[in-house]
Amino acid sequence: GVTPVIRFRNPDDGIVTWNDAVYGPISVSNTELDDLVIMRGDGIPTYNFAVVIDDFDMQISHVIRGADHINNTPRQINLYKAIGAPLPTFAHLPLIHGEDGKKLSKRRNAVSVMQYDEMGFLPETLFNYLARLGWGHGDDEMFTREQLAEWFDLSDCSRSPAQFNMKKLLWLNHEYMKKADNARLVELLKPRLEKRGADLSKVKDLCGLVGFLKERENTFEALADASMLFFADNPVDASSLPGLLKDKEEASFEAMKLFVEKAPSIDWKKDNIYGLMKEIMDEKGVKVLHLAIPLRVLATGAEKTPSIDATLQFIGRDRVLARLKEGMDQWAKQSAGN
Structure with missing residues (x-):
């Protein structure tokens, strides 16, 4: 009357060792590993078994994932060996912590790229900032996608958790806004101004206005708010x-x-x-x-x-x-x- 599961018979002794591309040599004793379930009673394979079969089938050369998966790796290595599959290179990247020092979570932080778009960040800002979390190329803070592709190496990744810093993100966005073409910024800004009720015909030189204000503001939302001064027709009042x-x-x-x-x-x-x-x-x-x-x-x-x-x-x-x-x-x- 019991629907059985299928378990993997993990070796009783010996040590599982791999040279992690970020953390270097890591060893785990087989005595610390249990006989893990690889097939549930309902016939659905478990994660640790499914990823090994999928990686083998797809001829995956590098398994690059968060450091919270390090504990899964020795179990998976034993599974690779059991089916006679070559081991891929494993690389575990440090997690990103929020400003509160806790692991970044959608319950406490904005984690969707669309949220950052709504907050007024340029896509190149977010790309650059995320690439810089847990990895670096000397003192370079700003770089293109092409430079990242040329410079990136797993050995340059940090072993410590990166901390998300909103002040740094705002600084970076300000730098990108200052460098951005004014005509491009105008097109990105127009929907935000129209949403605020601005009559765009009131300002003849939108490119000039954006070029003037972008030196002062660090997001599109702030830029749109500052721009409304030039579209508003507040009642004239000399009483003050x-x-x-x-x-x-x-x-x-x-x-x-x-x-x-x-x-x-x-x-x-x-x-x-x-x-x-x-x-x-x-x-x-x-x-x-x-x-x-x-x-x-x-x-x-x-x-x-x-x-x-x-x-x-x-x-x-x-x-x-x-x-x-x-x-x-x-x-x-x-x-x-x-």
Whole structure:
């Protein structure tokens, strides 16, 4: 009445030894190995038996797998010998641990490449970073697929578990973003901007904008968030300017009037915008912040932005001047009321 299993009669004595391509010579006494089940009662072969037969049938030369399989290897070597099959080269790679020091797990970490795509990482970043976990080529941090194929050797793999480090991944992604072609980045960024409700027609030079912002951000998600400043039309609000400018409010107001008057006549590039600001600062005797603060607040609705000259360039002259004129009217009425 018992459905039997089939077990492999493991040798009682002797030592199983192999030269692991990563860990070097490893020996295990046969006294530590049991008579393992190779066929269950339902006729389904077990893992250790199935992989040996499959590797033999497929003429596998190298078995490369995680270090957590080291305990399976001596059992499998005895099975290879029992069926008269040549032994492949075994190489056991160190596992990857999370930042908490525990084995990387989908229960605690993002482990799907699609999740990293959603988080805004470039594919070459993830490829490079994963290749570098547990393996290295001197001090080289960044390399192409072709370089990896040329350089890789199992003997260069570490014997210690690698630790996944998000800060390092973000740094690497930033480096790849800085090197990436702006037109390619624009195509990758567009769906993220559209998902955020951006009207892409508002910014005429998307390549220039991406080239400007990619120096500051380390993922596409961060880049998309930063880009929204240039698509948003926040309500114009001059109410915060008196508190920000304090005793320089009147001088700032006069400087801004001059900026709005002269801005239509310049070529709308950041160098020219800053040149106009410098001209007005010298003429009115005000500091850069006394002109930059109202420009920022009225043109963007934010008190902090990237450099104001480049910000104004990418928002575009027409949109900037329309917002500045509306803000100046508010500001004048506000001052008259006080």
